Each structure stands twice: as C-alpha cells, then as structure tokens.
Amino acid sequence: TWTTVNVVEEQVALIKEQVGDKRAICGLSGGVDSAVAAALVAKAIGDQLTCVYVDHGLMRKGETEQVEKDFVAATGVKLKVVDAEERFLTALAGVSDPETKRKIIGREFIRVFEQAQAEIIADEGPAVGFLVQGTLYPDVVESGGGTGTANIKSHHNVGGLPDDIEFELVEPLRKLFKDEVRMVGQELGLPEEIVQRQPFPGPGLGIRIVGEVTKERLDLLREADAIAREELTLAGLDREIWQCPVVLLADVRSVGVQGDGRTYGHPIVLRPVSSEDAMTADWSRLPYEVLAKISTRITNEVPDVNRVVLDCTSKPPGTIEWE
Numbered sequence: 057t058w059t060t061v062n063v064v065e066e067q068v069a070l071i072k073e074q075v076g077d078k079r080a081i082c083g084l085s086g087g088v089d090s091a092v093a094a095a096l097v098a099k100a101i102g103d104q105l106t107c108v109y110v111d112h113g114l115m116r117k118g119e120t121e122q123v124e125k126d127f128v129a130a131t132g133v134k135l136k137v138v139d140a141e142e143r144f145l146t147a148l149a150g151v152s153d154p155e156t157k158r159k160i161i162g163r164e165f166i167r168v169f170e171q172a173q174a175e176i177i178a179d180e181g182p183a184v185g186f187l188v189q190g191t192l193y194p195d196v197v198e199s200g201g202g203t204g205t206a207n208i209k210s211h212h213n214v215g216g217l218p219d220d221i222e223f224e225l226v227e228p229l230r231k232l233f234k235d236e237v238r239m240v241g242q243e244l245g246l247p248e249e250i251v252q253r254q255p256f257p258g259p260g261l262g263i264r265i266v267g268e269v270t271k272e273r274l275d276l277l278r279e280a281d282a283i284a285r286e287e288l289t290l291a292g293l294d295r296e297i298w299q300c301p302v303v304l305l306a307d308v309r310s311v312g313v314q315g316d317g318r319t320y321g322h323p324i325v326l327r328p329v330s331s332e333d334a335m336t337a338d339w340s341r342l343p344y345e346v347l348a349k350i351s352t353r354i355t356n357e358v359p360d361v362n363r364v365v366l367d368c369t370s371k372p373p374g375t376i377e378w379e
C-alpha cells in the first residue's frame with residue numbers, strides 16, 4: 057500500500073544504497089520538488105549532502121533571499137549559493153527559440169554544478185559523484201521519458217540535460233505526482249510555506265519571456281509578476297489556483313494611450329490555472345475585481361507595459377507555460 061511513511065522508508069534505503077559513503081550535491085530551486093528531494097536525501101546520508109542554489113538571474117523577486125533563509129532554517133542542510141546571472145544571460149543572448157532556451161539553461165545548470173563540485177572538493181575533500189534532482193513523474197513523461205526527444209517540451213532537469221554529464225543522478229521523486237510530493241514533504245516535517253508553494257519551473261522567467269531574454273526584460277517581468285502574486289495572495293487565492301505564470305510578450309507591441317499620449321509597449325499575459333497534477337489544467341475563473349486590480353497596477357507601475365491580457369485556454373490545447 058502507498059503511504060508516505062513507506063515512500064520515505066523505501067527511498068531512504070535506496071538512496072543509502074546508491075550513494076554509499078560517497079557524497080552528493082543537490083540542486084535547490086526554492087520549489088517544493090527540490091526541497092523535498094533534498095530533505096529525503098539529507099535524511100538518508102546526512103552531511104554527505106551539500107545543497108547548491110544557482111541564482112541564474114531568472115528568479116522572481118525576493119526568491120533567492122527566501123531560499124537562503126527558509127530552507128536552511130527548516131532543514132539545517134549545508135547550502136552553497138552560486139551567483140551565475142552573468143553566465144546564464146550571456147549563454148541566452150540572442151536566443152528566442154523555446155527548446156533552445158531550455159537546453160541552454162539545462163546545460164548551464166550542470167556546468168555550474170560541476171564547478172560547485174570542484175569547489176566543494178577543494179574545501180572539504182573526497183569526491184562528489186551524485187547529483188540529486190527533484191524530477192517528478194510528469195516531468196519525465198512530458199520530456200519523453202529521458203530519451204532525449206521531447207514529447208512536449210524538455211524539462212530542464214530531464215530532456216534539457218547535456219550528454220556529457222559527469223554526475224550519476226539521484227532522483228527519489230521520479231515516480232511521484234506533485235500532491236504526493238507535498239505529502240512526503242509534510243511527512244519529513246518541512247514547513248507549510250515550502251510544502252504548499254505553487255510550482256515554478258526550473259528555467260524560471262527565461263521561459264516566460266516570449267522572445268530574447270535580456271536583463272531589462274527580466275526586470276520588467278519581475279515587477280509585473282510580483283504585483284500579480286501580491287494581489288492574488290491579498291485576495292486569498294493562493295490555495296485555489298495551482299499557479300499563475302505571468303508572461304512578457306517581448307516580441308509583440310501594441311499602441312496604447314497613457315499619461316500625455318501615445319505609447320507603443322508590450323503586453324503582459326496572466327495565465328492562472330487550476331490543476332491536480334499539471335498534466336491537464338483548466339484556466340482559473342478569477343474574480344473580475346482581482347483581474348482589474350492586477351491590470352491597473354501593472355500598467356501603472358511597470359514601464360513599457362501598456363496592456364494586460366488573460367489567457368483563457370485549458371491544457372490541452374495550451375500548455376501551462378508559454379514555452
């Protein structure tokens with residue numbers, strides 16, 4: 057029978073067997089999946105684990121600080137934070153194609169982990185052979201089962217991985233769905249703020265800019281996203297919606313009128329969805345007042361944005377993210 061206690065016991069035993077007395081690093085993204093994977097592995101191998109948080113510059117407002125504070129407080133694991141913004145933005149310069157972006161981001165993650173591993177070895181001695189990832193069952197399915205050919209899109213931690221990877225992967229959540237991962241997280245004693253967090257993709261805002269990813273565009277999107285999140289939280293809708301991607305259509309412009317005259321700016325798309333497991337989703341019927349508030353604030357407060365549109369497409373036919 058499936059119980060969280062059984063899952064934890066079984067995975068802890070498997071991880072112990074796989075890693076032995078070697079060491080592992082775990083890529084932490086701030087999301088539920090990597091947090092639960094890290095907590096499971098920490099339970100199995102204790103301080104043979106070091107968590108690595110890569111700040112790729114594609115995170116939302118305040119996210120890095122939150123990981124540094126909350127996760128360490130909750131688990132006591134060793135955390136290494138790597139500032140890799142310049143590296144990722146340089147690698148993404150000039151790229152608009154979604155799958156190319158995903159592959160670049162997946163590759164750069166691994167290169168940063170390899171570098172982090174070298175530093176950890178230099179600081180603490182013996183080799184690190186294992187990379188822990190919070191890959192879930194739906195990630196595997198939608199990436200084509202790790203066969204290298206994406207069915208739908210290459211999740212950064214499955215189809216987006218480079219071929220010449222130096223690590224052996226540890227993926228204790230590979231058979232689980234999100235709701236199960238949340239239950240396992242609870243069983244492991246992780247706090248509500250982590251366990252109930254809405255999903256956020258590893259490639260971050262990099263796949264929420266339709267067009268080339270630049271620092272200026274990321275800053276715009278970060279502002280718009282922060283406003284949407286703040287208003288959704290104020291309206292008490294966090295538990296009701298599964299997640300609400302906020303997307304910048306950087307390659308689209310439309311005419312508007314703001315302040316003294318004509319503007320020629322970009323649209324922001326709100327994509328609130330409800331879902332059980334992200335494999336299918338329905339668009340959330342948010343209250344008009346909440347949509348109105350978000351729209352007014354974004355167009356008033358975010359420069360270069362003169363329109364807010366609502367994505368009322370289910371999955372299928374749309375995916376949750378736009379890329």
Ligand code: XMP
Nearest residue numbers: 210211212255256257258259334375376377
């Ligand atoms: P889609 O866009 O495929 O998204 O309908 C399904 C769920 O997965 C998240 N997502 C990702 N998560 N790495 C992740 O960790 C990725 O590369 C990735 N791509 C999409 C998405 O936010 C949604 O919850």
